[in-house]
Amino acid sequence: GPGDVSVLEARALRVRYGGFIALDGVGLRVPPGRVTAVVGPNGAGKSTLFHCLAGTLRPERGVVRFGARDVTRLPAHARTRLGVARTFQQLAVFPTLTVAENVRVGAEQGRVSDPGAVERTLRLLGLDGPVRALPAAGLPTGTLRRVELARALAGGPRVLLLDEPAAGLDTAEVAALARILKALAADGMALLVVEHDLDLVADLADVVHVMTAGRIVATGPPGHVLDTLGEATGR
Ligand code: ADP
Ligand code: MG
Numbered sequence: 713g714p715g716d717v718s719v720l721e722a723r724a725l726r727v728r729y730g731g732f733i734a735l736d737g738v739g740l741r742v743p744p745g746r747v748t749a750v751v752g753p754n755g756a757g758k759s760t761l762f763h764c765l766a767g768t769l770r771p772e773r774g775v776v777r778f779g780a781r782d783v784t785r786l787p788a789h790a791r792t793r794l795g796v797a798r799t800f801q802q803l804a805v806f807p808t809l810t811v812a813e814n815v816r817v818g819a820e821q822g823r824v825s826d827p828g829a830v831e832r833t834l835r836l837l838g839l840d841g842p843v844r845a846l847p848a849a850g851l852p853t854g855t856l857r858r859v860e861l862a863r864a865l866a867g868g869p870r871v872l873l874l875d876e877p878a879a880g881l882d883t884a885e886v887a888a889l890a891r892i893l894k895a896l897a898a899d900g901m902a903l904l905v906v907e908h909d910l911d912l913v914a915d916l917a918d919v920v921h922v923m924t925a926g927r928i929v930a931t932g933p934p935g936h937v938l939d940t941l942g943e944a945t946g947r
Pocket of ligand 1: 729732757758
């Protein structure tokens with residue numbers, strides 16, 4: 713319902729960079745138990761929307777709500793504390809900390825402080841072997857993406873925002889990622905994925921929003937919406 717504690721929602725967002733309108737009345741809901749995807753060509757405004765939801769950018773107009781609460785003016789770290797976690801398109805792990813230490817930082821920044829969360833999350837992402845004790849610096853991209861995901865998950869988020877989670881992953885790693893994200897949604901988490909890889913979106917998403925030029929131009933299940941996008945972009 714409208715007061716659901718774990719629905720993240722954007723309404724009528726408008727963002728301008730100087731004279732350029734990057735978001736022009738964008739709204740969407742990120743409900744629990746679902747993977748919601750945002751796709752669209754480069755420059756469409758996907759990352760700008762992502763930043764508004766995560767709290768790293770304030771819209772000029774519009775509202776971001778989390779459950780019954782207006783979080784439009786709440787900075788990113790405060791949203792994380794409420795249960796809105798994110799990963800970064802540019803990987804953002806602490807290079808000198810070990811894998812396990814990186815995940816512990818995530819646990820401390822999150823919604824719940826659960827001493828078992830670090831171990832559970834390391835296991836979930838296959839990071840509980842010897843790799844746990846290695847510094848993050850120098851680890852392969854596929855491993856770092858898992859560290860990032862683990863860091864975001866260790867705080868027990870209600871909502872997980874992922875900007876280009878498949879970037880730099882090979883086919884097997886993308887398949888493993890899809891399995892994990894589906895399991896999280898099946899467990900009741902709300903997931904938002906901004907993604908270039910339309911095969912992954914088709915496999916993963918329950919609802920897809922197509923953005924072009926700062927607006928959402930189509931919304932629906934991937935089977936319907938991605939055909940439209942294919943025609944629009946010549947895919
Ligand atoms: P996407 O993630 O869909 O590729 P972005 O949200 O990154 O799109 O960018 C949307 C548009 O806004 C692009 O035209 C981009 O060049 C512009 N833009 C993004 N960030 C800035 C910024 N900080 N200053 C000026 N223009 C920006
Ligand atoms: Mg982007």
